Amino acid sequence: MNSIKEIWSTLKCLPFAVLVHDSKTRNYKANESALNLFNLKQHSDLNENHFSHIKLISPLSKKTLLLQNLFDVYLIPNVQNKVVLEVDQTAFLLNIKFANITETVSMITFEIEKQTIDEQYNFDVVISNISADLIDIQNDDVDKHINYALKAIGTVCHADRSYLFKFNDENTEMSNTHEWVNKGIMPFKDSLQNVPKSELPYFFKLMNDTYLFKVNDVADLPASAGGEKKEFELQKIKSVMCIGLSYEKELVGFIGCDCVAVKREWTNLDLIRIKLVGEILTNAFKNINYKQKLELTQQQLITANQKLSELVNTDGLTNIANRRCFDQTIDDEIQRCVRYQQPISLLICDIDFFKKYNDSYGHQKGDEALKQVAETLQNLCKRPGDLAARYGGEEFALILPCTNTDNAYCFSTLIQKEIAKLGIEHKYSEVSDMLTLSIGFYSLIPNTKTIAEDIIAKADAALYNAKETGRNKISESPPR
Known part of the structure; x- marks a missing residue:
């Protein structure tokens, strides 16, 4: 039976990235293309430690994989699979194939799909991160995660601004609580505080009826949207799309994007993505509200128990222990x-x-x-x-x-x-x-x-x- 050295003398000459693993010695060998892909220095025998700087992720489950997982559980022999490689802050979507060479020796070939990971995967990663971050969100973390979410949705939808608005308790005014703007774009967050909803009747009628306001070209707005058109022109908005946010079946705010540099024909994918981020943020707000109510109830219970303990253990006349x-x-x-x-x-x-x-x-x-x-x-x-x-x-x-x-x-x-x-x-x-x-x-x-x-x-x-x-x-x- 050929040794791994004899096998390697042939495999290392292949014109694509090849990684060979010997399960007996737990060593790896990488050809020049693989060394470049994984940003490794030339080494005769590699082990797991040499790959500690890389991250492998399943595109479907978003779970992180160990290099060893590729050889023993993740891949099906002779079937093309995909894995995301993150190295040096760059992500690559790789087409990979696995093959057994001997009882102890196996190999994987790697080919980069296009030049980098595609936009869909980027957004999937973003959504995964947003969801994970907002599941157990704390009050002091909320702004950071909302800003991250707005940047993500603005970027993937090719918008110049993305923002979050909330309504006041009386549901009469709205305020811009968070805003992301693209490079070179003027922000308007500070000037969009306590805006009366009565100034934008067309916008709010659509928002209340459909939870959606989608305009590809602001110039096409009807005459009844005069207030909205004036506001959009002031902010140099050419296209805008907003999705309503509801809490306990009540419209409490909206998330939106707009374009300033060029008009945008909003796609169904844009709509789905903004709606998805909006639902994630709404659920985060629900969690925060629930936690605040729970903490308030717990504090009230603690206070009540303390008062009860004082009453039970205190003499009513003298206020010392009974x-x-x-x-x-x-x-x-x-x-x-x-x-x-x-x-x-x-x-x-x-x-x-x-x-x-x-x-x-x-x-x-x-x-x-x-x-x-x-x-x-x-x-x-x-x-x-x-x-x-x-x-x-x-x-x-x-x-x-x-x-x-x-x-x-x-x-x-x-x-x-x-x-x-x-x-x-x-x-x-x-x-x-x-x-x-x-x-x-x-x-x-x-x-x-x-x-x-x-x-x-x-x-x-x-x-x-x-x-x-x-x-x-x-x-x-x-x-x-």
């Missing part, structure tokens, strides 16, 4: 302190002789006193994890993670000083002329057997001791 929030938080903080072997302290405070305060000053004054005490306790809880909660009636509880016995005692002393600064008169108290607090606290380093009920019970017992031994006192459990 008993429900306290119960959840103390369980979470115990677990966290167990995990990191950190101390935790619980303080329970009671306003001294609060019933007498309420009975003497009235419930409105009593509520105001509760609010001031709650705000003071809340302001003292500055660290993440600290929590001040209304425990019930005139009782308040404070959860202080990473706080040992000494620090808990200091914190309790600080509370009493800050309450004293409030200067809330309480002439009916048996311990002071001002409103005071009794405080009980318990500190520990919890373990996996520690439960919230035990900590609460010990802090509550300490509070009971502070009240029984004279009030306006600080008591710890167990006592020092």
Whole structure:
């Protein structure tokens, strides 16, 4: 059996591009024509890495192919196929044939169809790119992709301008939102803002009735299109074609092209292409609108959940955490302190002789006193994890993670000083002329057997001791 070298000595002399592949060694050989086609330097044995600068694309599926795919899955032996080659920013439509030479050696011949890839393929590539780009379009990307689409449709339709117009919410005015102009052509985007639709009645009647305005020669417009003719002459437009864009069965704008340099007999292919780009843009706008509505709904839901959480976990009178929030938080903080072997302290405070305060000053004054005490306790809880909660009636509880016995005692002393600064008169108290607090606290380093009920019970017992031994006192459990 002939070796690949012997076979190659014959194939390399062929007058067209030839690429030979040995599946055993995974090496390639390219004759001079193939080297030029793929922009490769002379090399005795080529591999996949030598072809990393090229791109092969199926003209039908638009899928990118590896060079190896041509030899093992893409081509049918002895049947002419096509593939697009992109190299050095130039695209070629190639006619290719595949043939098996031996069990391990195969070859492909390449011939360029005409000089470059044709216009139809160019537009197909453009449409493919536009569709892919606009499927998951983001608000900050939309202008870039619309401008690309307008340039593509203007170029392929041999137009001098292409543009996108949108109507206002009242459907009374139109504005040019995006515009592409050919080299040397004057743009009009800035001057075409908030144009009343009433100035172009002929145009909008056709647009509303047929979603199409196609004029090969502006000079042929009827007398009833006087406003339109005047506007087109101002912009030196000779031919124009526009396609309406609809959203939820309502005309919301249009996409169009016009010619300035020479008149154009618009073809059915032009119409199809503009309509196709218009439909792609319409779907993109629908996606953007849907995403905006979805994001708004999600944000509203988040806000509603936050408000609901605040309502569920906040005391209605004092606006600090309620008993429900306290119960959840103390369980979470115990677990966290167990995990990191950190101390935790619980303080329970009671306003001294609060019933007498309420009975003497009235419930409105009593509520105001509760609010001031709650705000003071809340302001003292500055660290993440600290929590001040209304425990019930005139009782308040404070959860202080990473706080040992000494620090808990200091914190309790600080509370009493800050309450004293409030200067809330309480002439009916048996311990002071001002409103005071009794405080009980318990500190520990919890373990996996520690439960919230035990900590609460010990802090509550300490509070009971502070009240029984004279009030306006600080008591710890167990006592020092």
